[in-house]
Structure formats: structure tokens, C-alpha cells
Amino acid sequence: MNVLVIGSGFSSLASACYLAQKGYSVTILEKNAEIGGRARQLKKDGFTFDIGPTFYWMPDVFDRFFNDFGKSPEDYYKLEQLNPGYEVFFGEEDSIKVSSDFNEIKETFEKEEKGAASALQGFIDLAEDNYNIAIKDLVYKPGESPLELVTAKTVTKVGQFTSTIRTQVGKKLTSPKLKSILEFPVLFLGAKPSNTPGFYNFMNYADFKLGTWHPHGGMYMVIKAMEALAVELGVKIETGANVIGFEFEGNTVKSVQTSTKSYTADIIVSGADYHHTETLLPETFRQYKESYWDKKVFAPSALLFYVGFDSKLDKVSHHTLFFDTPFDDHAYEIYDKPNWPKKPLFYASFPSITDDTAAPKGKEAGIFLIPIAPDLEDTPELREKYFDMIMTRFESLTNQKIKEKVLFKESYCVNDFKEDYNSYKGNAYGLANILLQTAFLRPKLKSKKVSNLFFTGQLTVPGPGVPPSLISGKITSELVEKHFKI
Ligand SMILES: Cc1cc2nc3c(=O)[nH]c(=O)nc-3n(C[C@H](O)[C@H](O)[C@H](O)COP(=O)(O)OP(=O)(O)OC[C@H]3O[C@@H](n4cnc5c(N)ncnc54)[C@H](O)[C@@H]3O)c2cc1C
Numbered sequence: 001m002n003v004l005v006i007g008s009g010f011s012s013l014a015s016a017c018y019l020a021q022k023g024y025s026v027t028i029l030e031k032n033a034e035i036g037g038r039a040r041q042l043k044k045d046g047f048t049f050d051i052g053p054t055f056y057w058m059p060d061v062f063d064r065f066f067n068d069f070g071k072s073p074e075d076y077y078k079l080e081q082l083n084p085g086y087e088v089f090f091g092e093e094d095s096i097k098v099s100s101d102f103n104e105i106k107e108t109f110e111k112e113e114k115g116a117a118s119a120l121q122g123f124i125d126l127a128e129d130n131y132n133i134a135i136k137d138l139v140y141k142p143g144e145s146p147l148e149l150v151t152a153k154t155v156t157k158v159g160q161f162t163s164t165i166r167t168q169v170g171k172k173l174t175s176p177k178l179k180s181i182l183e184f185p186v187l188f189l190g191a192k193p194s195n196t197p198g199f200y201n202f203m204n205y206a207d208f209k210l211g212t213w214h215p216h217g218g219m220y221m222v223i224k225a226m227e228a229l230a231v232e233l234g235v236k237i238e239t240g241a242n243v244i245g246f247e248f249e250g251n252t253v254k255s256v257q258t259s260t261k262s263y264t265a266d267i268i269v270s271g272a273d274y275h276h277t278e279t280l281l282p283e284t285f286r287q288y289k290e291s292y293w294d295k296k297v298f299a300p301s302a303l304l305f306y307v308g309f310d311s312k313l314d315k316v317s318h319h320t321l322f323f324d325t326p327f328d329d330h331a332y333e334i335y336d337k338p339n340w341p342k343k344p345l346f347y348a349s350f351p352s353i354t355d356d357t358a359a360p361k362g363k364e365a366g367i368f369l370i371p372i373a374p375d376l377e378d379t380p381e382l383r384e385k386y387f388d389m390i391m392t393r394f395e396s397l398t399n400q401k402i403k404e405k406v407l408f409k410e411s412y413c414v415n416d417f418k419e420d421y422n423s424y425k426g427n428a429y430g431l432a433n434i435l436l437q438t439a440f441l442r443p444k445l446k447s448k449k450v451s452n453l454f455f456t457g458q459l460t461v462p463g464p465g466v467p468p469s470l471i472s473g474k475i476t477s478e479l480v481e482k483h484f485k486i
Contacts (some may be wrong), residue, residue, distance in 0.1 A: 009037025012271030012472025076225030190299025430458025
């Protein structure tokens with residue numbers, strides 16, 4: 001049976017690999033010239049940047065993916081655990097490094113607040129329990145029914161679905177710095193800590209206990225690994241194949257049109273943004289109205305800069321967060337009253353600190369990310385204004401000259417997300433994981449209106465992030481198998 005997979009992001013590549021392994025004949029259709037979707041790579045003047053994801057968290061999920069094919073990540077790329085995992089700046093030369101060793105993290109917490117080490121231990125024990133329930137089991141469910149969430153273990157956790165990360169952390173600690181470190185991981189889920197169920201504290205276990213890793217060569221090496229695996233399994237990959245429509249017989253897709261060609265298909269799996277895929281269908285076959293999407297809480301978009309520096313920088317770590325301004329004000333401007341933030345938090349990654357492939361010798365590669373509300377106005381002037389703003393802050397927070405070291409910068413923002421990925425409102429990370437957008441409450445993996453159309457990726461189950469995208473590809477392939485046995 002013939003499957004066409006739209007897109008070549010993590011979720012599409014994962015579903016293609018699983019489907020090929022099950023015996024389907026799989027072709028990937030990717031609109032862009034390169035594969036990888038949001039995880040593509042930018043190369044310039046000897047510098048190499050990951051365009052999208054940079055944090056390799058939950059290594060067990062990557063292991064599980066490759067193990068499913070009798071492989072391991074090390075068959076394809078070299079992994080290194082970062083120490084510190086990351087560093088957080090709170091003011092001028094005032095930062096906390098989050099060690100790769102949990103006992104050292106506890107010492108750091110205790111120094112900051114008396115009693116914080118044991119509070120943290122209790123919090124992480126709970127988070128570990130949730131991680132084991134969530135990642136080993138729940139997130140691999142297809143989100144077809146609420147009953148999937150009801151197990152002997154989860155019934156004891158109901159309170160954690162109604163409480164939030166914000167309240168949980170607030171009960172354990174008083175130091176604003178420590179609280180913001182514990183609230184940081186849920187930002188990957190795309191929502192505010194005050195709107196994210198406490199159960200998601202399993203992200204803190206992933207952070208402090210499973211660690212932050214770096215694939216030598218960058219996150220794009222994971223894409224290359226999956227491409228190699230897909231090709232080994234017989235998947236065909238076509239780039240420059242922009243899907244523009246479908247032909248139907250009844251409620252079944254018979255062929256897929258790209259700008260240049262038509263492809264016949266028995267089954268379609270779309271890993272392109274869910275909303276975009278639905279707009280390619282005649283209205284009668286769309287499951288969700290525009291008003292549905294408009295009411296959803298989307299994860300932020302982002303303004304990104306990829307910067308080549310002409311020498312090494314001081315006093316920063318591979319992953320560095322600049323939390324020197326109030327997070328709640330910035331979050332208000334992302335989620336409540338969408339606007340360009342007055343004093344944004346920002347994140348920076350300097351992969352060349354640990355990876356010599358990221359920059360020429362003696363130079364530094366910097367990736368800067370400011371989370372912003374989706375669909376904001378995006379102009380060259382605004383990009384410039386924010387570049388200057390964060391470089392000025394970066395200089396004063398780390399007390400060093402930065403601007404004069406800039407060799408070049410490239411930027412990426414809302415308009416690029418729309419143009420490159422057909423992303424709804426230019427979102428960067430998909431649909432947020434708030435309570436009402438969890439599991440069976442997310443857009444479905446199988447179309448209710450088109451008999452042979454399936455979805456995968458960060459707008460469906462289980463949610464945003466690279467590990468969830470790998471999982472999404474797997475569960476979609478299982479649904480395909482359930483409905484279309486070979
Ligand atoms: C800036 C940024 C930073 C991030 N940081 C992290 C991080 O540190 N760690 C982490 O785990 N996650 C991170 N994420 C999230 C993670 O990258 C995403 O959740 C994941 O890559 C999404 O994969 P996907 O397969 O769902 O979608 P995508 O990667 O968007 O893939 C969709 C694909 O569909 C293609 N497509 C769209 N329309 C068509 C069409 N009509 N025809 C053919 N092809 C089409 C697109 O070109 C694209 O290749 C980050 C994301 C961004 C943007």
C-alpha cells in the first residue's frame with residue numbers, strides 16, 4: 001500500500017520510518033529544498049546554526065525511537081551531555097548555572113534559599129513519578145478517548161491536572177530566581193506556567209535528572225540520522241514538492257497535487273501544519289472551522305538571530321537564558337494582549353563553546369531567540385530594533401563588548417514561519433499543551449471526514465517539541481496500521 005507523507009520535519013520522518021518498517025511503500029513530499037522542517041540548518045561563512053530546536057532533552061525518547069529499528073542514536077551521531085546544562089542570568093554578572101549533576105543542583109538551590117534542597121528533592125521525586133507515567137505510557141496513546149488517560153496510576157494524580165506548575169512551584173520555594181528556573185521547562189510546552197497543569201512537572205525531571213545533551217554537529221544531525229534510517233528502510237524523499245491540493249473519490253483522497261506533479265495514494269499522512277493541511281481540502285472535508293483555530297492557545301512565535309562573532313565570548317554557557325526582566329509582563333504580551341514585548345526575556349545558544357563544527361576556529365556562533373505572540377507585525381525595522389535591544393542587554397549583563405564582534409547576522413521571524421512552513425499565524429512551536437488542549441482534546445490524528453487522511457506533528461497529539469514529534473510519528477503510524485492493514 002502506497003503512503004504519501006507530507007513534510008519532512010521530525011514527525012513526518014518518524015511516521016515515514018515506522019510505516020516503511022511495517023511494509024508500506026512510503027514517499028515523503030517536502031515543499032522546501034531541504035528536509036528537516038523547523039529543524040533545518042543554516043550555513044554561512046564557515047558557521048553552522050540550527051535554525052530551530054537546540055535543546056536535546058529526553059534522550060530516552062530518541063533512544064526509544066532508534067531502538068525500535070534495532071539502532072541507537074550513536075549509530076548516527078555523537079552525543080555529549082552538557083555541563084552546565086544551561087545558565088540563567090538574572091542581572092549584571094548575576095547568573096545561576098544548572099549543573100548536569102543533580103546533587104550539585106541541590107547545593108546551588110540550598111545556597112540560594114535555606115531548605116530549598118529538600119524541597120527540590122520532593123518536587124523532583126513527584127516529577128519522576130509523573131515522567132514514568134507520562135513518557136513511558138500516556139503520551140504514546142492516540143488521543144482518541146478520555147479513557148486513555150484513566151489508569152490506576154493517573155487516578156491518584158487528578159489534583160495535578162487541576163493545579164498548575166505556578167502554584168506547585170510557589171508552594172515549594174520563595175526565591176524568585178529558583179522559581180523561574182523551575183518554571184522554565186514548561187515553556188517548551190508553549191504555555192504560561194500559570195496555565196500549564198502541574199502534572200507537566202515531569203519536564204523538570206527531564207531537565208534536572210535526564211540532562212541536556214548536544215549531538216555533535218547540532219540538532220540537524222538527528223534529522224540527517226532519520227533521513228539515513230528512512231532511506232535504509234526504502235522511503236523515497238522528494239524535496240521541492242509543494243502540496244497544493246487533493247483529488248477525491250467520495251470521501252477518499254485518490255491523488256495529491258504538488259505544484260508540478262500528481263501522485264496517486266492509498267493513504268496520506270500530513271506532518272505539515274494541521275491548519276494548513278485542512279485549508280488544502282474542500283470545505284466540506286475540513287473538520288475544524290477557522291473560529292476553532294482562532295480560539296486555540298497557540299505556542300509562541302519567535303524572533304531569531306543567527307550571529308557570527310569574530311572572537312570567542314566570555315561568561316556565557318552553551319545554552320544561556322536571560323531572565324533579567326519580569327517574565328509575567330512578557331508572558332502577558334505573548335498570551336493575553338499580543339504585542340511586541342517591551343522588555344523581553346531571551347535565550348541564546350553558543351554551540352561553538354562545545355562543538356568545533358559550529359564556527360571557524362577562534363570564532364563564536366550565537367543563536368538568539370525572543371518568544372513573541374504569533375501573527376505580530378514583522379518588519380525589518382522591528383527586527384533591527386530588537387537585535388539592538390538584546391545586544392545592549394547582553395553587553396551589560398555579561399560586562400563585555402559584543403556589538404563590535406558581530407561579523408554578520410541573519411534573522412528569522414513570523415513572516416518566515418508562514419512562508420517556509422505554512423505555519424498558522426507564524427507559530428513556532430505549534431499548539432500549546434494547556435489542560436483543554438491535552439491528549440483527546442487536541443486536533444485528531446485521523447481525519448473524521450476524509451477516510452484515508454491522517455495527521456502528525458506539533459499541532460496534534462501529543463504536542464510541541466522534538467521528542468513529542470517523534471512520538472507523534474509513531475502513534476500516527478499505528479493508527480494507519482489499525483485502519484489500513486497490509
Ligand atoms: C525556533 C524554535 C526552537 C525550538 N526549540 C526546541 C528545542 O530546543 N527543543 C525541542 O525539543 N523542540 C524545540 N522546538 C520545537 C520543535 O522544533 C518542533 O516541535 C518540531 O520540530 C516540529 O516538528 P513537526 O514535524 O511537527 O513540524 P515541522 O518541522 O514544521 O515540519 C513540517 C514540514 O511540513 C512542510 N510543509 C508545510 N506545508 C507543506 C506543503 N504544502 N507541502 C509539502 N510540505 C509542506 C514544511 O516545510 C516542514 O518541513 C523549537 C521550534 C522552533 C521553531
